[in-house]
Amino acid sequence: MSSALTPRERMKLDRQKMPEQDPAARARNFAEVNLGFPEQMALIEAERCLQCKDPRCIKGCPVKVNIPRFIELMTEGNIAAAAQSLLDDNALPGVTGRVCPQETQCEIECIRGNKGMPVGIGYLERYVADWARNHRDQLATSKAPPTGRRVVVVGSGPSGLTAAGELARLGHDVTVYEALHKPGGVLVYGIPEFRLPKKIVEQEVERLQAAGVKIECNVVVGRTYTLQELREQFDAVFIANGAGLPVFMNVPGENLKGVYSANEYLTRVNLMAAYEFPRADTPVLVGRRVAVVGGGNVAMDAVRTARRLGAEQALILYRRTKTEMPARVEEIHHAEEEGIHFEFLTAPVEVLGNEKRWVRGLKCVRMKLGEPDASGRARPEPIPGSEFIVDCDVVVVAIGTRANPLLTSTCPELKLNRHGNIVVDEQGMTSLPGVFAGGDIVRGAATVILAMGDGKRAARAIDTWLAAQPRPTPSAG
Amino acid sequence: MHRVVHRRQLSPNVTLLEVEAARIAQIRRPGQFVIVRLGGNAERIPLTIADAHPAAGTITLVIQAVGKSTRELVALQPGQAIQDIAGPLGHPTEQIDAGHAVCVGGGVGTAVVHPIAQGLHRKGVNVTSIIGGRSREWVIFEPELRALGDVIVCTDDGSYGRKGFVTDALKDLLTTVGADIVYAVGPVPMMRAVANLTRPLQVRTIVSLNPVMVDGTGMCGGCRVSVGAETRFACVDGPEFDGHLVDFDELMDRLGTYREFEQRAAQCADGPCRIGLAAPTAA
Ligand SMILES: Cc1cc2nc3c(=O)[nH]c(=O)nc-3n(C[C@H](O)[C@H](O)[C@H](O)COP(=O)(O)OP(=O)(O)OC[C@H]3O[C@@H](n4cnc5c(N)ncnc54)[C@H](O)[C@@H]3O)c2cc1C
Numbered sequence: 001m002s003s004a005l006t007p008r009e010r011m012k013l014d015r016q017k018m019p020e021q022d023p024a025a026r027a028r029n030f031a032e033v034n035l036g037f038p039e040q041m042a043l044i045e046a047e048r049c050l051q052c053k054d055p056r057c058i059k060g061c062p063v064k065v066n067i068p069r070f071i072e073l074m075t076e077g078n079i080a081a082a083a084q085s086l087l088d089d090n091a092l093p094g095v096t097g098r099v100c101p102q103e104t105q106c107e108i109e110c111i112r113g114n115k116g117m118p119v120g121i122g123y124l125e126r127y128v129a130d131w132a133r134n135h136r137d138q139l140a141t142s143k144a145p146p147t148g149r150r151v152v153v154v155g156s157g158p159s160g161l162t163a164a165g166e167l168a169r170l171g172h173d174v175t176v177y178e179a180l181h182k183p184g185g186v187l188v189y190g191i192p193e194f195r196l197p198k199k200i201v202e203q204e205v206e207r208l209q210a211a212g213v214k215i216e217c218n219v220v221v222g223r224t225y226t227l228q229e230l231r232e233q234f235d236a237v238f239i240a241n242g243a244g245l246p247v248f249m250n251v252p253g254e255n256l257k258g259v260y261s262a263n264e265y266l267t268r269v270n271l272m273a274a275y276e277f278p279r280a281d282t283p284v285l286v287g288r289r290v291a292v293v294g295g296g297n298v299a300m301d302a303v304r305t306a307r308r309l310g311a312e313q314a315l316i317l318y319r320r321t322k323t324e325m326p327a328r329v330e331e332i333h334h335a336e337e338e339g340i341h342f343e344f345l346t347a348p349v350e351v352l353g354n355e356k357r358w359v360r361g362l363k364c365v366r367m368k369l370g371e372p373d374a375s376g377r378a379r380p381e382p383i384p385g386s387e388f389i390v391d392c393d394v395v396v397v398a399i400g401t402r403a404n405p406l407l408t409s410t411c412p413e414l415k416l417n418r419h420g421n422i423v424v425d426e427q428g429m430t431s432l433p434g435v436f437a438g439g440d441i442v443r444g445a446a447t448v449i450l451a452m453g454d455g456k457r458a459a460r461a462i463d464t465w466l467a468a469q470p471r472p473t474p475s476a477g
Numbered sequence: 478m479h480r481v482v483h484r485r486q487l488s489p490n491v492t493l494l495e496v497e498a499a500r501i502a503q504i505r506r507p508g509q510f511v512i513v514r515l516g517g518n519a520e521r522i523p524l525t526i527a528d529a530h531p532a533a534g535t536i537t538l539v540i541q542a543v544g545k546s547t548r549e550l551v552a553l554q555p556g557q558a559i560q561d562i563a564g565p566l567g568h569p570t571e572q573i574d575a576g577h578a579v580c581v582g583g584g585v586g587t588a589v590v591h592p593i594a595q596g597l598h599r600k601g602v603n604v605t606s607i608i609g610g611r612s613r614e615w616v617i618f619e620p621e622l623r624a625l626g627d628v629i630v631c632t633d634d635g636s637y638g639r640k641g642f643v644t645d646a647l648k649d650l651l652t653t654v655g656a657d658i659v660y661a662v663g664p665v666p667m668m669r670a671v672a673n674l675t676r677p678l679q680v681r682t683i684v685s686l687n688p689v690m691v692d693g694t695g696m697c698g699g700c701r702v703s704v705g706a707e708t709r710f711a712c713v714d715g716p717e718f719d720g721h722l723v724d725f726d727e728l729m730d731r732l733g734t735y736r737e738f739e740q741r742a743a744q745c746a747d748g749p750c751r752i753g754l755a756a757p758t759a760a
């Protein structure tokens with residue numbers, strides 16, 4: 001395909017449809033749903049970009065990836081340069097190309113969306129990233145000379161990994177401490193294999209290690225080391241421990257057998273591979289009818305997991321309607337294709353159990369939408385006397401997470417907001433000099449790309465901050 | 478990797494492993510635990526730190542073989558290794574500074590009581606331990622506890638020490654000598670019985686809970702227990718709680734969640750099998 005298409009010719013090209021696994025088949029396996037563009041489709045999709053003079057897509061991207069540039073390089077047949085350009089802006093494009101809500105970020109801004117479909121920016125990002133992962137040797141890696149400064153990163157989610165990569169590139173000696181036995185944060189324990197293959201995260205981690213980042217698992221900061229100790233042993237600290245504390249519904253019966261937080265359910269299945277039980281040792285209750293409470297990505301991941309584990313019926317209970325669901329449009333669409341049931345305007349008020357204290361159902365109340373609340377979304381209000389029962393034998397609560405106080409509670413000097421999130425300045429620095437923070441621990445549960453953006457910004461701020469600090473006088477020898 | 482440096486069989490199904498974990502050995506305090514994962518596709522399991530040797534850089538774990546994972550752990554021989562050990566987790570034991578403390582240990586719980594008694598003894602508290610087992614061969618940690626104070630041994634069959642339950646001995650002790658605080662660690666029914674005994678006597682009672690755990694960092698909520706009117710996460714808020722406030726029935730019930738799986742894992746241990754995918758339904 002030549003790059004000499006006229007705008008009119010470009011406008012004639014239809015958005016390419018992502019090849020995916022057949023819904024009936026994939027509802028029974030954990031393999032990735034989206035199969036990725038073959039080269040031909042990727043190039044056609046790239047040609048759809050109009051190379052706007054004032055590209056709006058970039059403004060929509062939280063980390064301002066230069067979208068038209070990498071797409072243009074693709075159309076010029078220079079995929080290596082496209083990859084280089086993309087990687088300069090985004091450390092984990094193979095992840096974001098799969099999990100970003102493009103439809104509310106870059107693609108919603110794309111001019112082509114005014115008439116017809118926007119450019120499939122996420123799909124192209126994924127295409128280029130996957131190429132890059134398989135052609136590392138064709139990519140230049142720049143690394144600044146060692147600075148002799150030691151930086152510690154707490155948490156190996158997208159924020160921590162991005163910061164670590166950037167800090168290493170800037171020449172610092174980086175150590176990452178991770179509480180769990182495997183690095184990746186939500187990318188390995190939360191987001192399922194069928195949406196983000198664990199292999200991709202593993203390869204990204206290996207790349208960081210090859211670039212000199214040391215990752216130590218099983219280190220729970222706040223317990224194994226205090227923050228104070230880290231401050232003494234390292235020149236700077238970046239805290240990216242996420243927002244991992246599950247919120248429960250606080251209704252009667254929530255401690256019956258068969259009630260899970262989404263974190264527990266997904267961790268058992270993803271991190272601990274319970275779907276392979278008994279080949280993996282960690283079990284998970286499968287259930288014939290699984291009810292998932294919530295309407296976000298986490299709820300969608302849990303309910304689609306339930307289906308894949310073999311639930312005859314997997315359903316979503318959400319207190320607003322489909323329009324208000326915070327989950328990505330693609331996930332809702334995929335879930336529908338996979339036979340997931342949705343009960344909208346529904347809120348559980350009690351978990352019902354049988355005589356052996358196993359879940360047998362959820363007592364719910366019908367909601368109606370009232371005036372908009374602080375978030376601008378219509379506030380759901382219960383309709384009196386509308387109680388009804390949803391039969392189920394497993395309940396997964398996916399109504400949100402909060403900051404985990406494990407680390408912060410051991411360091412009272414660290415300033416928190418009233419939700420328990422760490423307060424930072426524009427540079428990402430906390431109330432403690434040399435201690436930076438980013439990702440969900442600062443924002444509350446947010447997105448992968450925002451967490452990564454924080455990581456990159458903090459890495460640069462740490463670099464600047466370190467440069468301004470006097471060096472300890474080198475000891476003899 | 479954490480090498481096993483020493484292994485000792487304490488009772489027919491309880492094994493002591495001393496493993497390398499230098500950092501944890503240095504800083505752990507009585508009452509804290511670790512999450513251990515053997516490797517491969519193994520589970521994460523919580524184990525109390527029974528003792529630590531900072532100079533040697535090792536910690537002592539006392540493991541009761543109940544399911545596949547614990548059986549694999551106790552089969553480890555010196556020189557073999559555990560892949561993951563995270564910790565020390567949980568809050569250290571709330572200790573008193575003076576007076577008389579009674580430490581009640583049942584079965585493998587005696588190993589958990591040991592570091593608590595050790596900590597109290599170091600502070601100069603007068604410690605009496607009451608430990609029990611089915612019969613003589615099931616009584617563990619007796620010599621170690623004798624070094625810290627009086628020990629009353631109870632066996633169900635009377636083959637050693639006094640015949641009967643630890644609660645009987647505790648009752649006698651409380652009505653004669655009395656106590657400022659009671660620590661009880663063991664099977665749930667034992668801890669419940671101790672709490673029921675001390676509640677009317679208003680003797681402060683601390684129990685160490687052992688719910689199902691996954692991460693041990695407060696991330697999953699699987700370890701939730703009801704204490705008073707509140708839901709607490711045992712891994713980060715505990716593992717020790719006021720025994721008078723704990724809902725033991727709920728704890729006991731939740732501990733049964735995966736019993737069926739344990740049985741299946743045992744049946745499938747010899748070959749590939751997919752029955753894990755059959756729904757264990759609310760029978
Ligand atoms: C199921 C699920 C699906 C999601 N889907 C999407 C999606 O499609 N798109 C999207 O953009 N976002 C999605 N999100 C949100 C996104 O994953 C998060 O916003 C993002 O992962 C936050 O990154 P982070 O690096 O701040 O924290 P995390 O990814 O949470 O990583 C924190 C890490 O720190 C570790 N840690 C915690 N405490 C300590 C400690 N004391 N010491 C050492 N280590 C510690 C944790 O174990 C963890 O590995 C989803 C979230 C979930 C749970």
Ligand code: SF4
Pocket residue numbers: 048049050051052055056057058067068109110111112119121
């Ligand atoms: S807005 Fe759309 S068409 Fe314009 S540069 Fe961005 S991706 Fe290309």
Ligand code: FES
Pocket residue numbers: 689690691692693694695696697698699700701710711712713
């Ligand atoms: S074990 Fe997961 S929160 Fe306690």
